[in-house]
Amino acid sequence: MSKGETYLVQKCQQGDVEAFEVILKMYEKRIYNFAYRMLGDKEDAMDITQEVFIKAYKSVNAFKGNSSFSTWLFKIAKNVCIDYLRKNGKVRIFSLDKTIKMDGGEIKKETPDTSNLPEEIVKRKEIQHVVHQAIARLPEKYKEAIILRDLQDFSYKEIADILNCNIGTVKSRISRGRKELKNILLYEMKHFPLTFV
Numbered sequence: 001m002s003k004g005e006t007y008l009v010q011k012c013q014q015g016d017v018e019a020f021e022v023i024l025k026m027y028e029k030r031i032y033n034f035a036y037r038m039l040g041d042k043e044d045a046m047d048i049t050q051e052v053f054i055k056a057y058k059s060v061n062a063f064k065g066n067s068s069f070s071t072w073l074f075k076i077a078k079n080v081c082i083d084y085l086r087k088n089g090k091v092r093i094f095s096l097d098k099t100i101k102m103d104g105g106e107i108k109k110e111t112p113d114t115s116n117l118p119e120e121i122v123k124r125k126e127i128q129h130v131v132h133q134a135i136a137r138l139p140e141k142y143k144e145a146i147i148l149r150d151l152q153d154f155s156y157k158e159i160a161d162i163l164n165c166n167i168g169t170v171k172s173r174i175s176r177g178r179k180e181l182k183n184i185l186l187y188e189m190k191h192f193p194l195t196f197v
Helices: 003-013 017-039 042-058 069-088 118-136 140-151 156-163 167-191
Strands: 100-102 105-107
Touching: 003 017, 017 042, 017 069, 017 140, 042 069, 069 140, 069 156, 118 167, 140 156, 140 167, 156 167
Parallel strands: none
Antiparallel strands: 100 105
8 A cells, every 4th residue: 555545544534534535536436347347237336336435434444454455445345246236136247348368368358449340340249248148157256256356457365355265265266267257158159159150
């Protein structure tokens, strides 16, 4: 944690609302992106983001500095998302922002380029849809580990802190999650080939 961030957290713990607003601006986008990937719905992600910051503000004095502030904040976000999913029993679709590395290669998000022909745009949307569906089918424990590692760039140690488990468990969940994601995608491609193949 940087000196500036440490100072802001201390000011928050003293009741300084302006300091908390600065922290909110620092982390709001990352928390929203995490919530959106976990929930797959923009409005739900916005609501969850607000709830995370309300909880963080109310419990900021519980932050003792044993981990980074971002780890503490993402732990709150993870718990709020999991509570929401369990309460609503919703199956969600997840968004990818960058390459996911797997044993057999990589999966990349395909973003439509408006300068491309319509056929190219259709291809990319179809691929993106298949990948979203595959991520949505992963078990919760694999899904959250992959999102934190591959999409949010947290270290294994930080993920272990967020998920309340040891580093070995984190590595195992990521490895198994990637293998399962690969298997889902291979099955989908074999049994439900894309229209352009």
